[in-house]
Amino acid sequence: QKEVEQDPGPLSVPEGAIVSLNCTYSNSAFQYFMWYRQYSRKGPELLMYTYSSGNKEDGRFTAQVDKSSKYISLFIRDSQPSDSATYLCATGDYSSASKIIFGSGTRLSIRP
Amino acid sequence: DAGVTQSPTHLIKTRGQHVTLRCSPISGHKSVSWYQQVLGQGPQFIFQYYEKEERGRGNFPDRFSARQFPNYSSELNVNALLLGDSALYLCASSHDGQYDQPQHFGDGTRLSIL
Numbered sequence: 001q002k003e004v005e006q007d008p009g010p011l012s013v014p015e016g017a018i019v020s021l022n023c024t025y026s027n028s029a030f031q032y033f034m035w036y037r038q039y040s041r042k043g044p045e046l047l048m049y050t051y052s053s054g055n056k057e058d059g060r061f062t063a064q065v066d067k068s069s070k071y072i073s074l075f076i077r078d079s080q081p082s083d084s085a086t087y088l089c090a091t092g093d094y095s096s097a098s099k100i101i102f103g104s105g106t107r108l109s110i111r112p
Numbered sequence: 113d114a115g116v117t118q119s120p121t122h123l124i125k126t127r128g129q130h131v132t133l134r135c136s137p138i139s140g141h142k143s144v145s146w147y148q149q150v151l152g153q154g155p156q157f158i159f160q161y162y163e164k165e166e167r168g169r170g171n172f173p174d175r176f177s178a179r180q181f182p183n184y185s186s187e188l189n190v191n192a193l194l195l196g197d198s199a200l201y202l203c204a205s206s207h208d209g210q211y212d213q214p215q216h217f218g219d220g221t222r223l224s225i226l
Contacts, residue, residue, distance in 0.1 A: 105153070
């Protein structure tokens with residue numbers, strides 16, 4: 001079993017829709033959580049970073065963490081064609097701060 | 113401000129050769145981490161360096177090594193290249209490598225092994 005599971009997609013939605021991206025993790029020691037966006041032939045770009053359960057909002061993006069069920073989500077409101085990319089969830093624990101565990105990524109396509 | 117810069121952007125090698133990849137962190141960042149991203153997968157942690165010392169190592173063979181220089185730039189070396197080493201190699205930097213300092217990535221070096 002992978003430490004972080006993520007549906008690879010692809011996911012295709014019309015412009016303006018609300019997008020929901022999800023990951024599950026297996027290790028309860030994981031304490032901080034991130035979402036990265038990766039465009040083709042580019043490095044991952046940090047979108048959201050949180051280390052508490054609950055919601056964190058930044059513009060059109062909301063990250064949600066439920067530590068009791070080991071479930072993390074990213075919601076994108078008013079989706080735009082420029083949001084088309086691969087979205088990577090990632091997590092880590094305080095004792096090994098250097099090591100981030102990534103999901104395999106979900107490919108998202110926003111149709112104009 | 114310049115982000116994380118990596119060189120070269122692309123590289124083609126043959127099996128058995130050696131390769132050196134280079135990374136310059138964001139100005140003021142003292143920690144550098146290296147990741148391998150195989151097509152269709154998320155990045156996998158290889159090494160982290162902070163103040164020229166290795167702070168963490170992932171599950172990679174001894175053919176992989178790295179170092180950090182006094183100016184905080186870093187090199188990743190891979191010996192005896194295998195076909196399976198074909199991947200995007202990413203460098204990430206953070207202020208001090210602690211959990212409350214998120215890592216910022218460069219655009220990577222795409223390594224192809226023939």
